[in-house]
Amino acid sequence: MQELQDSNPNAALAMKCTVQKDKLADAVNRVMKAISSKTTIPILTGVKITSGRDGITLTGSNSDISIQTFIPLEEDGNENAVVHTPGQIVLPSRLFSELVRKLQDEDVHIEVDSRFIAKITSGATEFSLNGLDPEEYPNLPIINGSDAFRIRKDLLKDMIKQTVYAVSVTETRPVLTGVKWMINDGKLSCVATDSHRLAQRSVSVENGEDSGTHTLVIPGSSLNELSKILDDDDEQLVDIIMTTNQILFKSNNVQFYSRLLDGNYPDTSRLIPTESKTTIDLGTKDLYRAIERASLLAKEERNNVVKLRAEGNQVEISSQSLELGRVFETLVPEHFEGDPLRISFSAKFMMDALGKLDAQSVRIHFVGPMRPIIIRPIGDENILMLILPIRTF
Amino acid sequence: MDHTIFLIDMQTFYASVEKMDFPGFRSKPLIVAGDPKQRSGIVLAACPIAKQFGVLTAEPLGQALNKCPQAIVRLPRMQHYINMSAAVTRFLQHYTHLVEPYSIDEQFMDVTSSLNLFGDPLTLAQKIQQDMQRRFGIYVRIGIGPNKALAKMACDHFSKKNQTGISLLNKRNMEKKLWALPIGALFGVGQRMEQHFIGMGIRKIGHLARFPVDLLRKRWGVNGELLWQTAHGLDASPVSPNTFIDQKAIGHHLTLPYDYTDQQAIRVILLELSEEVAARARSERYMGSVVSIGVSGPFEQHNGFHRQITLPYATNFGLDIYHAVHRLFNESWNRQPIRAAAVTLSDLQKSTETFQLDLFARIEEKARLSAAVDRIHCKYGRTALFRGASLLPASQLRVRAGKIGGHFR
Numbered sequence: 001m002q003e004l005q006d007s008n009p010n011a012a013l014a015m016k017c018t019v020q021k022d023k024l025a026d027a028v029n030r031v032m033k034a035i036s037s038k039t040t041i042p043i044l045t046g047v048k049i050t051s052g053r054d055g056i057t058l059t060g061s062n063s064d065i066s067i068q069t070f071i072p073l074e075e076d077g078n079e080n081a082v083v084h085t086p087g088q089i090v091l092p093s094r095l096f097s098e099l100v101r102k103l104q105d106e107d108v109h110i111e112v113d114s115r116f117i118a119k120i121t122s123g124a125t126e127f128s129l130n131g132l133d134p135e136e137y138p139n140l141p142i143i144n145g146s147d148a149f150r151i152r153k154d155l156l157k158d159m160i161k162q163t164v165y166a167v168s169v170t171e172t173r174p175v176l177t178g179v180k181w182m183i184n185d186g187k188l189s190c191v192a193t194d195s196h197r198l199a200q201r202s203v204s205v206e207n208g209e210d211s212g213t214h215t216l217v218i219p220g221s222s223l224n225e226l227s228k229i230l231d232d233d234d235e236q237l238v239d240i241i242m243t244t245n246q247i248l249f250k251s252n253n254v255q256f257y258s259r260l261l262d263g264n265y266p267d268t269s270r271l272i273p274t275e276s277k278t279t280i281d282l283g284t285k286d287l288y289r290a291i292e293r294a295s296l297l298a299k300e301e302r303n304n305v306v307k308l309r310a311e312g313n314q315v316e317i318s319s320q321s322l323e324l325g326r327v328f329e330t331l332v333p334e335h336f337e338g339d340p341l342r343i344s345f346s347a348k349f350m351m352d353a354l355g356k357l358d359a360q361s362v363r364i365h366f367v368g369p370m371r372p373i374i375i376r377p378i379g380d381e382n383i384l385m386l387i388l389p390i391r392t393f
Numbered sequence: 394m395d396h397t398i399f400l401i402d403m404q405t406f407y408a409s410v411e412k413m414d415f416p417g418f419r420s421k422p423l424i425v426a427g428d429p430k431q432r433s434g435i436v437l438a439a440c441p442i443a444k445q446f447g448v449l450t451a452e453p454l455g456q457a458l459n460k461c462p463q464a465i466v467r468l469p470r471m472q473h474y475i476n477m478s479a480a481v482t483r484f485l486q487h488y489t490h491l492v493e494p495y496s497i498d499e500q501f502m503d504v505t506s507s508l509n510l511f512g513d514p515l516t517l518a519q520k521i522q523q524d525m526q527r528r529f530g531i532y533v534r535i536g537i538g539p540n541k542a543l544a545k546m547a548c549d550h551f552s553k554k555n556q557t558g559i560s561l562l563n564k565r566n567m568e569k570k571l572w573a574l575p576i577g578a579l580f581g582v583g584q585r586m587e588q589h590f591i592g593m594g595i596r597k598i599g600h601l602a603r604f605p606v607d608l609l610r611k612r613w614g615v616n617g618e619l620l621w622q623t624a625h626g627l628d629a630s631p632v633s634p635n636t637f638i639d640q641k642a643i644g645h646h647l648t649l650p651y652d653y654t655d656q657q658a659i660r661v662i663l664l665e666l667s668e669e670v671a672a673r674a675r676s677e678r679y680m681g682s683v684v685s686i687g688v689s690g691p692f693e694q695h696n697g698f699h700r701q702i703t704l705p706y707a708t709n710f711g712l713d714i715y716h717a718v719h720r721l722f723n724e725s726w727n728r729q730p731i732r733a734a735a736v737t738l739s740d741l742q743k744s745t746e747t748f749q750l751d752l753f754a755r756i757e758e759k760a761r762l763s764a765a766v767d768r769i770h771c772k773y774g775r776t777a778l779f780r781g782a783s784l785l786p787a788s789q790l791r792v793r794a795g796k797i798g799g800h801f802r
Contacts, residue, residue, distance in 0.1 A: 172705055172717075173753075195705055195752045271752050302742065303749050346749060370750065370757075388750040 015087025015112040017051040019071060021103055021122065023080050024056075027069040028097040030229045030254060031060030034067040035093045041138070046090040047097070048137045049110070051083045059140065060093060065222050066140050066257040067229060088134040089118055099127055141257055147214055147242045149183060150206040153251060154234035159190055160227045162201045162356045162383060167220035168194035175263035178217035183207070183242075191268050192220065197349045198268060198372075198386040199356070206237075214242055217265050222258035229254060272386060273372055276365035280310055281335035281378065284362050288354040290329045294319035295347030297327055305390050306347040310366075311340040319347070334361060343369045344390045353385035397514050398632060399502040400536040400544040401485065401521065402553070406498035407438035410477050411467045413530040422446060422464040426454040437469055471796070477529070484528060488521065491632045501541055503632035518559045534558040542580045542628035546571060550578055567626045572599030580623055598624050643679060644737030645669045647789060652691055652730035658787030659731055663722060665783060665790050666736040667715035671708075672770070674738055675763055678745060680707035681738035684717040688726070689733045697733075698725045706751045707742055710759040714738060 031047055039045055039062055048059040055072040071080050089112045100108065105123030112118045116131040151159075160179075168176035179192040189202040226249060230238070239250040249256040294306045298319040309316040313336045320326035343366060354362065359377030366373055375385040403409065407425040412418050422443035426436050436457050439448040446461035458464065478497045485492045488511065491503035504517055511517040518535045525533045535558065536548025543562040551560035551570065562571055577587040579598050595601045601609075602624040609617030622628065645666050653659050663686070674681060682704045689697030700721040708714065718736055742748070750756065769778045775794040783790040 168705065170703065170705055172702070193752060195754065196749055198752065266753060268752075303747055305747055344747065372752075388752060390747050390749050392747045 012114045013085055013111065014114050014116075015049075015051050015089055015110070016084040017056060017081060018084070018107055018109050019056055019081040021100065021106055021108050023071050024108055025097075025100045027056075027058045027071055027253075028093075028100055030069050031058045031067045032093060032097050033225045033229050034060040034062055034065045036062040037094065039063075043090060043132055043136050044138070045093060046132055046137075047093040048088060048090045048134055050088040050134075051086050051110075053083070053086065056081050056083065059137070061138070061140070061257075064219060064259050065225060067225075068140065068255040068257075070253040070255075072253065087112060089116060090132040090134050090137050091118055091129055092131075095129065141243070141246045141248075143241050143243055143246060143248045143257070147212075148239060149188070150237045150239055151188065151203065152234070153230055153236050153238050155203050156238050156249075157227055157230060157234075159188075159201050159203060160223045163190045163192040163199045164220045164223045164227075165352050165356060166192040166194060166197050166199035166385075170194075175217055175261055175265050177221075178219045178261040178265075179223060180215065180217050180265040180268075182213065182215045184213040191265075193268060193386075196346070196388050197353065198271070198384075199353070200268075200272075200384040200386070202382045215265070216242060216247060217261040217263070218247060218258055219261055226256050226258070229256065271372065272384070273365075273367045273374065275367060276338065276374070277368060278310055278338035278341045278366040279335070280315060280333045280337075280364050280366075281361055282315065282331060282333050282364065284354055284357055284359060284377070286331055287362065288351060290317045290331055291347050291350050291354070293329060294327050295351065297321040297324055298347045300324055303390050304346045304348050305344050305392070306350065307342065307344045307392075309340075309342045310336065335363075338366075341366050341369070343373065344392045345373060345387050346390060349387045353387060356385070357383065395539050396503060396505045397508060398538055398541055398544040399504055399514075399518065399521070400495070400538075400541070400548040401481075401500045401502065401525075402534045402536070402548050403481070403498040403525075404532045404534060405438045405440050405444075406478075406531070407469060407474055408440040408443075408467075409529075409531045410474055412440065418465050422448070422461050423467065424448060424454070424457055424461075424464045425467050425469050426457070427469060439464075481525075481529065481531075484525075485521070488517070491634060493632045493634055495545075501544065501632045514561070515559065519557075522558060532558065535560075537561040539563055539626070540628035541630055541632065542623045543567070543571075543626050546574075546578065546580050550574055562626070564626060568599070571626065572597060572602055572624075574598050576601060579620065581620055586620075640677065640679065640741055642737050642739035642741065643670055643674050643677070643681065644685075644735055644739075645673070646687075646733065646735035647793070648733040649731065649789070650792075652732050653787065654728075654730045655787070656726075658785070659722070659726075659734070660719065661782045661785050661787040662734060662789055663718050663736065664711075664715050664780060665788065665793070666734060667718055668711035668780065669793070670736050670738050671711035671714050671763070672767065674709040674741070675744070675767060678743055679738075679741045680709045680744045680748065681741045682707040683738070683740040684714050684721070685737045685739065686718045686721045687735040687737070688722070688731055690729050691732045696727065696729045700725050701737075701739075703740070706754050706756070707740075707748055708754070708759075709738070709744060710763055713754070713759070 028047060037045055044061055050057040055070055058069045060067050073081050103122040103125060109121045110118060116133055118129045118131045120127040163179050167179060176194055179190050182189045186204055186207050187202055188205045191200045230251060241248040245260050247258050247260060291306055294317050295304060298304045298306050300321040306317060306319045315331045315333055316328060318328045353375055357377045359379055361378045363376050363378050364373060369389060370391060373387045373389060377383050408423050411423055411425060423440040424436055424443050425438040427434050434454045436448060436450055436452050436454060439450060443461055443464050448457045448461050474497060482492050482494050482500060485500055485502055489502050489504050489507045493501040495501050511520060514537050518537060522533055522535060525531055534548055534552035536544040536552050538544035538547050547560045547562035552558050576582060576590045576595050576598055595604060601621060606618055606621045609621050647662060647666055683701055684704060685701035687699040702717050702721055704717060766778060776791050779790055
């Protein structure tokens with residue numbers, strides 16, 4: 001191999017760098033989240049590697065999301081990489097990520113010639129990979145940072161977790177497959193609904209100089225991927241920059257781009273009842289487990305129906321399957337106020353909602369057997385989960 | 394225990410009903426045919442006398458009249474035939490409570506327990522044949538077998554061809570009689586399957602019966618095994634009187650009077666079909682969450698398509714169905730002329746069952762609106778209140794209001 005390459009005088013050196021294996025493996029792993037093997041643009045199955053003066057940038061993209069990770073030459077006094085000759089190359093992503101992970105030595109040398117052949121050496125191992133022309137790799141969206149704000153990473157992750165579960169998984173109304181973000185006056189409010197349940201959460205953010213109202217709808221799948229690549233360095237801030245059709249998340253050395261969804265998101269504020277006829281406080285875990293047990297039978301039937309009866313300072317959870325049998329369980333609420341009530345709802349929806357709340361106890365508001373159920377964690381007014389009941393006869 | 398199953402087939406049912414109602418036609422050739430001016434102008438039924446002149450079912454009326462100019466031509470009276478078919482079901486229930494209507498002119502009976510009262514199967518079959526002749530004036534052919542598949546094949550391939558109109562297929566005579574038949578005669582084998590089998594060298598039912606079942610299962614899954622079982626005279630499906638009570642799907646199909654090429658025109662009939670499906674779902678107290686559309690091009694071209702979509706909620710509201718149908722149509726239509734269209738609602742649940750409420754579907758409002766429309770239709774007829782689009786020339790609403798299954802009521 002060595003002779004072959006050296007003996008070809010036409011193959012000039014296009015890029016040469018040395019990078020720490022762990023840093024490289026970590027960076028490739030993150031961009032892989034954006035790369036799909038099923039794409040209509042073949043070059044997008046590859047990962048683009050750019051060596052520049054300050055460090056090495058990796059890019060992965062499908063047409064919906066793009067991820068860029070940056071390995072600086074130096075970080076906290078440690079040397080991560082050395083760039084001998086700046087340049088770029090696109091390499092087959094799956095193969096490249098696997099081989100990097102399996103290399104033995106701490107350093108990885110990458111050398112690319114003008115025919116896009118990349119020689120990857122580490123210790124006694126040498127791979128020669130056929131790369132693709134980096135000039136053909138699509139440009140990432142250009143985003144000018146005027147509409148921007150910052151949010152703490154752990155808050156962002158929580159917000160995603162607490163809303164994205166409620167997005168629609170069917171394409172009947174495409175806009176409902178996204179989470180609506182509204183930024184107004186230093187506050188970010190997120191709403192997701194699949195038309196049967198709804199999740200809403202708001203937090204304070206550090207606004208940029210622009211204080212206007214921005215509304216955008218981010219695909220639920222993008223937020224799921226974003227959540228996966230954000231590391232656990234929770235105190236840090238994430239910069240978020242918005243345009244009319246793209247959003248960019250910047251967190252130390254990672255940039256995450258997502259396309260936005262078109263279409264008008266329905267006004268959900270009028271769907272949330274403000275009054276309450278019955279209010280019950282219950283331990284979050286106790287209720288979750290009771291519903292989970294009831295759902296053992298409920299999930300065998302259509303709609304996964306669990307019944308709740310609140311009466312005389314007691315809450316009864318029950319469920320039945322015509323073929324298998326029935327289950328009853330009583331819970332003693334921490335607080336009970338209002339009229340007695342019977343209502344049916346999907347066990348899955350209730351468990352999804354409760355499972356996303358960290359609070360010890362929840363307060364549940366009921367308006368009637370055909371009206372939305374509102375669940376709020378006690379001690380946090382910024383979170384609201386809504387479930388529409390199941391109509392029974 | 395071995396069952397005894399009958400398949401009762403009513404010969405030229407529509408023609409027989411006409412002759413019973415008008416005894417004057419009894420000895421004359423009689424044809425029931427659709428409107429000659431429309432595409433439905435084909436022979437729906439021809440009595441045995443007309444068939445002697447060479448008249449064939451499903452040929453154009455004009456062609457039939459060339460062969461038999463003296464034939465009496467009757468317009469179909471579909472509602473009457475449906476009522477008569479139901480009356481036959483009720484009559485057959487005198488012999489056993491297990492009567493399953495299979496089509497408008499075929500009924501399955503499980504007479505296993507009735508044999509104690511009526512004697513052996515052949516005696517009972519002859520009695521039913523005579524009683525049907527006396528009561529309805531309809532000649533019936535009866536296939537007898539230990540299950541539905543054998544009874545049906547006994548009737549189709551033997552009773553219809555022998556003198557008595559009664560025949561029996563069972564384990565004992567199956568190899569001799571059934572296995573000698575061509576593979577296309579097997580219950581459950583359609584044209585395409587027949588071609589597949591012939592391509593594999595399976596020309597007769599016996600060939601299939603002797604074919605290794607593993608290979609059939611590998612290639613066609615459960616269906617391959619099922620056909621193999623049928624070839625062996627095995628069929629576990631019971632005669633279930635409620636087959637048509639627990640429905641799987643509600644659908645309407647419409648053959649257009651001429652090929653539609655204009656998108657607006659097609660949308661009009663899709664809307665009408667959607668409303669019709671919704672109205673029937675409501676009248677039978679069903680809601681469904683899967684909507685499908687089927688469209689076919691002119692005879693000579695095979696450019697139709699069939700698509701379906703699952704809605705996030707169950708519905709029996711016309712516009713919900715139409716919006717889904719319209720979306721499917723737009724996604725798949727290649728701008729070729731349309732000859733026929735069908736709209737179907739499936740994954741049905743009783744509308745009295747539990748259902749998940751929806752934030753945006755406005756279920757209550759729709760239910761009230763539908764109920765009001767249904768009451769008006771019930772009192773003043775389907776043409777008393779309709780959507781504005783049905784005033785366009787493409788509309789088939791008023792034509793269809795007077796028809797069942799595309800033929801006159």
